[in-house]
Amino acid sequence: MRPLVPVSTGVKLTLGVAFFVLFFAAWAVATLGGYVNRTFLADPLTMVAAGWRLLTIHGFSLDIGVTIWRVFGGFALAAAVGVPLGIAMGAYKPIEAFFEPFISFARYLPASGFIPLLILWAGIGEAEKLAVIFIGSFFQLVLMVAVTVGGTRRDLVEAAYTLGAKASGIVRRVLLPNSAPVIAETLRLVLGWAWTYVIVAELIGASSGIGHMITDSQALLDTGQIIFGIVVIGVIGLVTDYLFKGLNQWLFPWSLA
Amino acid sequence: MSRLVIEAVSRTFPGVGGGPPTRALEPTSLAIGDNDFICVLGPSGCGKSTLLRIVAGLDTPTTGRVLLDGAPVTGPGADRGMVFQSYTLFPWLTVTENICFGLREKGVAAAEQARLAAHYVGRVGLAGFERHYPKMLSGGMQQRTALARALANDPKILLLDEPFGALDNQTRSLMQELLMGIWEADRKTVLFVTHDIEEAIFMANRVAVMTARPGRIKTDLAIELPHPRHYTVKTSPEFSAYKARLTEELRAESIRAATMR
Numbered sequence: 011m012r013p014l015v016p017v018s019t020g021v022k023l024t025l026g027v028a029f030f031v032l033f034f035a036a037w038a039v040a041t042l043g044g045y046v047n048r049t050f051l052a053d054p055l056t057m058v059a060a061g062w063r064l065l066t067i068h069g070f071s072l073d074i075g076v077t078i079w080r081v082f083g084g085f086a087l088a089a090a091v092g093v094p095l096g097i098a099m100g101a102y103k104p105i106e107a108f109f110e111p112f113i114s115f116a117r118y119l120p121a122s123g124f125i126p127l128l129i130l131w132a133g134i135g136e137a138e139k140l141a142v143i144f145i146g147s148f149f150q151l152v153l154m155v156a157v158t159v160g161g162t163r164r165d166l167v168e169a170a171y172t173l174g175a176k177a178s179g180i181v182r183r184v185l186l187p188n189s190a191p192v193i194a195e196t197l198r199l200v201l202g203w204a205w206t207y208v209i210v211a212e213l214i215g216a217s218s219g220i221g222h223m224i225t226d227s228q229a230l231l232d233t234g235q236i237i238f239g240i241v242v243i244g245v246i247g248l249v250t251d252y253l254f255k256g257l258n259q260w261l262f263p264w265s266l267a
Numbered sequence: 268m269s270r271l272v273i274e275a276v277s278r279t280f281p282g283v284g285g286g287p288p289t290r291a292l293e294p295t296s297l298a299i300g301d302n303d304f305i306c307v308l309g310p311s312g313c314g315k316s317t318l319l320r321i322v323a324g325l326d327t328p329t330t331g332r333v334l335l336d337g338a339p340v341t342g343p344g345a346d347r348g349m350v351f352q353s354y355t356l357f358p359w360l361t362v363t364e365n366i367c368f369g370l371r372e373k374g375v376a377a378a379e380q381a382r383l384a385a386h387y388v389g390r391v392g393l394a395g396f397e398r399h400y401p402k403m404l405s406g407g408m409q410q411r412t413a414l415a416r417a418l419a420n421d422p423k424i425l426l427l428d429e430p431f432g433a434l435d436n437q438t439r440s441l442m443q444e445l446l447m448g449i450w451e452a453d454r455k456t457v458l459f460v461t462h463d464i465e466e467a468i469f470m471a472n473r474v475a476v477m478t479a480r481p482g483r484i485k486t487d488l489a490i491e492l493p494h495p496r497h498y499t500v501k502t503s504p505e506f507s508a509y510k511a512r513l514t515e516e517l518r519a520e521s522i523r524a525a526t527m528r
Contacts, residue, residue, distance in 0.1 A: 167356035168325050169413075173369035173420055174345025183368070187359040264359045264400040 040206060052234035060234030074242060077208055082137065084143025084266070085204045089197060092151040099152065099180050100159025100189070113149050121146030122210045124264070134215040138207065141245040146207035147200045154200075158192045159185050191262040198254040205247055270456050271322065271424055275309055276315050276331035277481075291317045293483035294331060297475060299424070302454040306467035307484075308513065309477030310521040315460045318482070319428050322458060323349050335423060348417030350430040354409045356401040359483040362388065363397045363413050371419035387415035390449060406439040414446065418455070427459040431466070443469055446497055451495050464517060468492070468509045469501060476516045479524035486516050 017025070034054055040046045041053035050059065064070035099106040121142055132138040163186050170184045212221025220239050226234035269436060275294040282288045292314035299305050309315040320326040322333050324343035325422055332339040335347065343362055356365050366384045375383070388397055391411040401409055410430055417425060427446075431439040443466060444462045445508075450470075452456060461467050476486040492500055 019326045151269075163355075164386060165353050165355045166349055166357060168323075168343070169349070170348040170368070171325065171343035172323055172345075172426075173345060173416065174370075176372075179372055183372075184357070186364075187357070262359070264402065 045121060047089075049231065050233060052232075052237055056234040057237045060232060061238035064223070064238060068223075073219050073223050074246075077212065077221070077243075078246065079213070080219065081143065081201070081204050081208045083136075083199050084140040084208070085147060087140060088144050088151055088200070088204075090150040092148050092157055093197075096152045096155025096193075097181075097186065097189070099156035100161075101185050106160070109152075112236050113152055117149035118151060119145070119209050125211060125214050126254045129215050136215070139211045139216070139219075142209045142211040143204050147204050150203070151196065151200050154196045155189075155193055158196065159189045162188050181229060191258060191265040194254070194258045194261065198234060198251065198258070201250065201254065202247060205243060209243065269302045270303070270336060271321055271458065272300040272325040272334040273299075273318070273322065274331050274334065275295040276318065276333060277315065278326065279329045290481035292328075292382075293320075293478075293481045296331075296381050296485050297484060297487075299456060302456055304450055304457045304459065304470060305474045306459045306461055306471035306474045307477060308461060308474050308517060309482055310350055310465045311427060311462055311518060311522045312480050312524060313481055313520065314430055314475045314482030315462075315477050316402045318477075319349075319426055319458065320409060322424075323347050323426050336377065337465075345420050346423045347426055348420050348422035348424075349426040350410065350413045350417050350426065352429040352432045354401065354413070354433075355414070356399050356409055356412055361400055362393060362404070363403070366416045366419050368416060372405065383419050385417045386423050390418070391415045391445065399450065400436055405438075406434050409444060410434065410442060411445065414449075418449070422455075424456040424458060427457065429461055430459075432461070432463075439463075439466070447496055452479065457495065465501060466511055468506060468513065469498075470498065474509075474513065476513065477520070479520045485520075488513070 038054050041048060041051055042055070044170075048056075061070075069087040095109070099109055124145055125142055126137075128138045130140050132141060166188060167180055167184055170180055175183060208219070209224070212219040213225050216222040220243060224236050224239045227233075227239070275296055277290070278292040279293040280291055291435075295318060297305070297307075307318065308457065308473075317326060319344075321328050322338050322340065324347065341345075357368065360368065363381075363384045365389055367380045370380045370383060384397070388394055391414055393408060393411055394413070394515045396408065401412070404412065412473045414430070415492060423526065431442045447470060449455075457470075459470055461470075472488050474488045474490060475484045476488070476525055477483065478485045488509070492505060492509075
């Protein structure tokens with residue numbers, strides 16, 4: 011192995027799958043081999059059986075759908091407000107000076123700490139779930155977008171000025187296209203965080219969703235179901251991550267070439 | 268009549284961390300006639316790039332002013348095209364789209380943009396690379412695209428800030444010949460900043476030598492080599508005489524610059 015030398019697609023795929031295989035094998039040995047008490051950790055086969063039961067008898071697919079909608083709903087709201095605000099802050103320093111200190115303060119406020127308050131304000135319906143995800147992702151997103159846009163190479167901006175661009179042209183034709191791939195990567199990252207917040211929101215005061223199923227299973231001591239729920243989130247996360255990556259590569263071929 | 272007039276332009280940068288302010292440029296005056304090709308030659312750090320940035324409107328002079336066709340320069344504009352030393356092609360645009368950047372900003376019709384882009388792609392010898400992104404191009408090809416991008420805008424004056432400084436020797440020579448050929452055909456007014464003596468003599472009608480920091484113009488030398496200039500002129504006795512003279516001028520300043528810090 012030499013530092014930074016890339017590997018072929020085949021090797022990459024094999025190595026990536028190999029870790030999953032090893033992980034499940036170690037888990038199977040620990041549980042099926044009797045090294046771990048099955049009350050606390052279900053074995054892989056029990057998990058699959060529990061998952062099948064959940065999907066076929068308990069209508070778990072509905073819970074999955076509800077959770078996905080909450081994640082993307084909250085994330086879309088945060089992105090719809092956060093990306094334009096971040097761009098404005100990155101491009102125009104007075105706007106940044108106005109918002110930046112408050113957003114830096116707000117991003118340290120724990121989103122999960124807001125849950126009791128949000129339940130008081132918005133009840134235990136969808137609005138509360140979306141609000142938790144919004145609070146959890148919005149402030150981080152705004153700051154990262156602002157830093158990205160503000161970090162645009164000055165010589166590119168100067169070149170555009172000498173070609174006759176005015177302020178609005180600089181924002182539309184230099185800052186935006188230059189920042190777009192990094193903003194897309196930021197969105198991919200923040201979407202991952204949104205998944206964490208949705209489960210936390212569903213652990214408290216929810217009547218549907220993957221997180222709700224996990225809390226219910228805890229009362230029943232069904233670790234198979236809990237683990238199945240966690241694995242489902244992992245799989246959805248992996249799939250959306252790859253979709254996002256593929257979309258970014260398709261949209262911004264110039265940033266890879 | 269002079270196309271560009273630099274009137275007693277100076278630049279002082281504020282001190283860093285409470286230190287004394289830095290005088291980058293002493294009051295400097297220079298008049299550039301229509302169709303002139305002027306090289307500003309100076310040791311590194313003499314303020315020649317600062318002077319060019321002030322002409323471009325990317326920096327503001329502490330004193331003095333710059334007049335283009337009699338009108339004072341207040342900011343950057345499409346009438347002064349610039350090629351930078353660093354690679355400043357827009358990485359998200361193809362060669363053609365880069366060349367059309369200024370034309371689009373002006374609102375030139377799409378068909379006319381395509382015609383001009385094709386023309387300048389041909390002029391800088393990049394036919395076949397129209398749809399390439401900058402990352403796929405060598406340094407020399409990127410600078411040729413940057414030159415085409417500046418020329419396509421049809422500026423009143425072309426400002427070149429050591430545009431070939433990052434290129435290897437052979438590529439640099441070819442780029443000089445390319446630019447020379449374009450200038451001989453169009454006679455576009457050019458202000459070219461460099462620290463390379465041979466480059467200055469080969470390209471220019473006049474070479475303005477700057478002193479070490481704080482810079483000012485100490486010599487203004489007319490280069491009377493015939494056109495069209497072929498690369499073989501670099502081995503002629505006249506060329507060598509100019510080179511000997513400018514080497515002396517520049518060497519004194521480089522020594523001053525080196526002993527200053």
